[in-house]
Amino acid sequence: MALIGILGALGGILMLLKTPLPFMPPFMDFDLAALPEIIGGFALGPIAAVLIIIVKLLVKLVILGTSTAFVGEISNFIVSCAYVLPAILIYDHQKSKKSALTGMIIGTLVCTLAAVISNVYMIIPFYTHMMNLSLEAIIEMCHAVCPLVNNIWTLALFGVVPFNLIKCGVTSIITFIVYKKISVPLKKFAGN
Template sequence: MNNLAATFMENLIFVLEFLGLVAAMVIIAYVVEKLEKKKNGVKERTLTTRKIAMIGVFSAIAAVLHVMDFPIPFAPDFYKLDFSELPALIGAFAFGPVAAVMIEFCKIVLKLLFKGTSTAFVGDLANFIIGCTFLLPASIIYLFRKNKKNAVIGCVVGTLVMTIFGTAFNAVYLLPKFAELYGLPLDSIIEMGHVINPAINSVNTLVVFAVAPMNILKGGIVSIVTMLIYKKISPILHNTK
């Protein structure tokens, strides 16, 4: 009974931490958008009815792509690659940082409703937070000057921030938390990586040889596809000819 209560409290604390990080991402995005609107004298609400509707559409597409994740050959099986940040980045460029964070959060909620979690929610937190570290820099840079050059710069910066933050966050918090909540010794997780790549023999080498290249790959592919299609679909998203 005591073990059950302890497990419940651990999961409750983790969920509260998750929600706290969600709130922090929303606040950062909201403050940046308000500053940009104030600078340009724009009085439009941050979330209009049209924006909310489009956030719903992009969240649904992102959730489908998230469910269609797949393992990668250079990382343990619990690391999965997906391209759900693609609709989120398009939504971020079209509607701003707040929309980006809301798409990411709604995507995770929809994924949990339809598929559940296989990583004691740690993977879901990782996907949200690390996704936001890609989307927020990219959308904020593009927000203040909307041109192709800034879009490219934003994508490059976003990919770098996601890679650096994702690597550190996995090493310091996510992997130890996954081991704690899933009841799997950290040494066993490292051994999974070692079987795939003999150079992996610690938490640091695991994140360097598995997490970092995965985030670079994801950021690069999502950025390239967005650059190729955004200009073509932008008039549709903004309801202009």
């Protein structure tokens, strides 16, 4: 439990250390908050990964609160689970570098699909309602960054998809490089 708390807190802190990507929609910020989730999940299993995600979101809420009436946090929970759970379940079936890599690739694809669905049907409609903005205003804001964005589906295709492929891809590469080096101390700390 202590390791889950530590990794969740680290995820919450990493969630605060975000940076915009210059070629992405302005409301999408890059962070490495999924790193402790996937590493903790590989070391401790899928239930631990879900608990790490929950702790991460609680830490974020305690420090910053919510600016989205919890819709952003719910979406983050869904997308985070969509990334880490397929990867962990595949890796748990056969613990090897190949299965970890395969799992992270599949997790990246599942996460990207979940992000498209949650953005198109939950996040963007919520923002239009809460911020008293029209969908056209959001599309126009995104069009200024990427001229290919003309409607909600091109926003998903040219904004949400590449953003999540980049975010999960970078997290997967870092995990692939560091996991084996830190898995033994993590498991010893956890008592496995």
